[in-house]
Amino acid sequence: MAANDLIHFELVTLDGTKFGEDVYEVILPTPDGYIGVLPHHIPLVTIASPGIISIRRKPGDRDDQMEYYATNGGAIEVLGNVVRVLVDEADHEAEINEQEAQKAFERAQELREHAKDQVSLNEAQSLIDRQAVRLQVAGLRRRKRR
Amino acid sequence: MANTITLKRRINSVRNTRQITKAMELVAASKMRRAQEHALRTRDFYTLAQQILTRLRQLTDVTKHPLYRQQNVKTRLHILITSDQGLAGAYDANLLKQFSQELQQDHKDGVTSQVISIGRKGSSFVSRLEGVELLAAYHHFAEQPTANDIRPILNTIVGLFITKKVDAVDVIYTDYKTSLSQIVTSQRLLPAAYQDVPIEPDLEQALFEPSPEAVLEAITLRLIEAQLNQAFSEAQASEHSMRMMAMKNATDNANDLIDDLTLAFNTARQAAITQELAEITAGAEAIQ
Numbered sequence: 001m002a003a004n005d006l007i008h009f010e011l012v013t014l015d016g017t018k019f020g021e022d023v024y025e026v027i028l029p030t031p032d033g034y035i036g037v038l039p040h041h042i043p044l045v046t047i048a049s050p051g052i053i054s055i056r057r058k059p060g061d062r063d064d065q066m067e068y069y070a071t072n073g074g075a076i077e078v079l080g081n082v083v084r085v086l087v088d089e090a091d092h093e094a095e096i097n098e099q100e101a102q103k104a105f106e107r108a109q110e111l112r113e114h115a116k117d118q119v120s121l122n123e124a125q126s127l128i129d130r131q132a133v134r135l136q137v138a139g140l141r142r143r144k145r146r
Numbered sequence: 147m148a149n150t151i152t153l154k155r156r157i158n159s160v161r162n163t164r165q166i167t168k169a170m171e172l173v174a175a176s177k178m179r180r181a182q183e184h185a186l187r188t189r190d191f192y193t194l195a196q197q198i199l200t201r202l203r204q205l206t207d208v209t210k211h212p213l214y215r216q217q218n219v220k221t222r223l224h225i226l227i228t229s230d231q232g233l234a235g236a237y238d239a240n241l242l243k244q245f246s247q248e249l250q251q252d253h254k255d256g257v258t259s260q261v262i263s264i265g266r267k268g269s270s271f272v273s274r275l276e277g278v279e280l281l282a283a284y285h286h287f288a289e290q291p292t293a294n295d296i297r298p299i300l301n302t303i304v305g306l307f308i309t310k311k312v313d314a315v316d317v318i319y320t321d322y323k324t325s326l327s328q329i330v331t332s333q334r335l336l337p338a339a340y341q342d343v344p345i346e347p348d349l350e351q352a353l354f355e356p357s358p359e360a361v362l363e364a365i366t367l368r369l370i371e372a373q374l375n376q377a378f379s380e381a382q383a384s385e386h387s388m389r390m391m392a393m394k395n396a397t398d399n400a401n402d403l404i405d406d407l408t409l410a411f412n413t414a415r416q417a418a419i420t421q422e423l424a425e426i427t428a429g430a431e432a433i434q
Contacts, residue, residue: 012194014293014375016187032355043352045202046365072293075364077198079352084195086368088293122297 007039008082009055011069013090018069025056026083028076037083044078046088051128052137064144068093070137072130091134098138105131150418153411157404164400170233172256177289178386182322184290185379192372199365205413206358212308213338213366221258223281223303223312224248225335225374227319227381228268230286235392236268237320237328237385244330249278260312262299264378291378293371300371307336319377320384326391328384330401335373338366 009026011019026037029051037044053069074087108131110125208214226245228238252259260279263269269283282302288295306312315336320328354361 010194012190012192014188017190030355044199044355045352045358045361046355046360051188073364074368075198075361076197077201079201084194084198086191086198086365088368088371126297127294 002100005059007037007041010082010084011053011090012084012086013071014088018090018092019055020108021057023055023057024061026046026058026085027052027054027056027072028083028085029053030076040081041078041083043080044076046076048074048076050133051142052133053085053090068140069132070096070130072126072133089130090132091137093137093141096134096138096141097144098135101131101134101138105135149414150411152310153407153414157407157411160400160403164397167393171390174386177187178325178383178390180290181382181386185322185376185383188372188375188379189431191239192369192376195365195369197364200388202362202365205352205354206362208362211359211362211366213304213336213363216245216337217313219257219313221260221312221314222252222331223260223262223315224308225303225315225377226261226263226265226268226272227317227377228265228271229385230264230266232267233392234385234389237388238265238271240330241268241318241320241401242271244332248316248318248332249275253277262302266417267274287378288342289382291375296378298372300374302369303336303347304367304370307424312336317374317377317411319381322380322383322387325387328388333373333377333399335370338370338393399416 002109006022007026009019009021009023010017019025024039028037028071030046034051035046036138048071050072051070053071055067056068057067061133063077069088069090070094071085071090074085075085104105105128108124112121112128115124115138183390202208209216224245226239226241232238238417248387249259258279259277261268261272261283262282262284263280264287266285269280269285272278272280272283282299283301303312303315305314314330314334317333318332321331322328
């Protein structure tokens with residue numbers, strides 16, 4: 001397989017560069033839904049929403065061989081066969097503990113119920129969104145192991 | 147004899163102090179290293195955000211965006227990053243000196259000053275000032291802040307700026323140059339700034355979803371976030387570095403003190419022995 005059949009994918013977070021390799025396909029969360037980016041995608045600049053980033057390293061890889069990251073929002077740039085994703089945080093599936101995520105999710109829900117003003121409500125809601133994504137990624141990982 | 151006992155006691159107490167300062171020095175050193183690493187990790191994020199912003203600038207008029215609105219400054223918001231604990235040499239004194247100068251400048255220009263302070267030392271200083279509004283005070287802020295810790299501050303300042311309640315936002319922190327030199331710096335966060343670079347032809351046909359303005363806003367927020375994060379890391383590294391130096395000096399002082407006291411102790415002991423001998427010989431001679 002020639003190297004030019006791949007696309008370079010960079011995942012940059014506040015905590016440093018989490019991923020920087022050539023891959024076949026990246027599926028990214030945007031406000032309009034998930035988009036798949038394949039090699040030689042047209043130039044595109046868009047917003048990343050909280051969600052799951054899925055990576056297919058080689059063309060023949062099955063869905064259960066994909067790698068997952070849970071992220072919150074940021075920005076996406078596709079330019080010259082390079083995908084750059086700029087997000088605040090990205091957790092690899094291996095870094096997420098499902099029980100912990102579940103507990104954090106419940107705590108966040110509790111926070112939302114007890115929120116007194118709009119600010120704490122917003123904060124709780126963003127925590128819930130974040131933990132929900134982490135839970136989804138943990139679920140995907142469990143399915144993969146079976 | 148009483149003299150040697152007091153000296154002995156003092157030596158022991160200085161020894162205990164030395165043990166504590168030594169331990170604090172080591173703790174500060176390891177924390178400093180971690181803060182430095184954290185500062186380095188943010189750099190990629192900042193560079194990439196800056197790059198995307200630069201490309202965006204060629205496609206949309208950045209200056210029209212509310213976050214880039216330049217205008218006469220009537221209200222200035224300072225974000226003051228200080229420490230929670232003392233024993234860090236001149237760390238807080240330097241910061242507060244610079245901060246006072248900024249406030250005087252504001253006063254001279256007829257600008258209203260507002261403050262968001264991080265760290266106990268900063269808020270206790272600001273609460274004693276007159277004519278300065280303290281908007282928020284954060285104590286025991288995370289040592290290595292994540293996006294979740296920074297988000298509330300970011301939302302506050304962006305909200306105030308967009309609703310035109312403040313016209314400029316600066317962050318005052320101590321920039322870590324080397325372990326020996328740290329410089330208090332005041333950096334402008336809002337209105338956001340950008341650098342000039344040449345246009346890239348590829349991007350002219352790029353798709354923007356949902357719109358260049360929406361993407362611009364997302365990127366700009368990330369940039370300010372990265373700047374804030376950078377300021378926090380630099381401040382942490384400086385604080386720990388200065389605490390390390392202060393504790394090193396304290397340990398050195400304790401060592402000198404112990405040397406002096408030991409010398410005095412030995413002299414006193416010798417004097418006591420000599421005196422006792424003299425008394426014995428004098429007594430023996432009196433008998434003869």
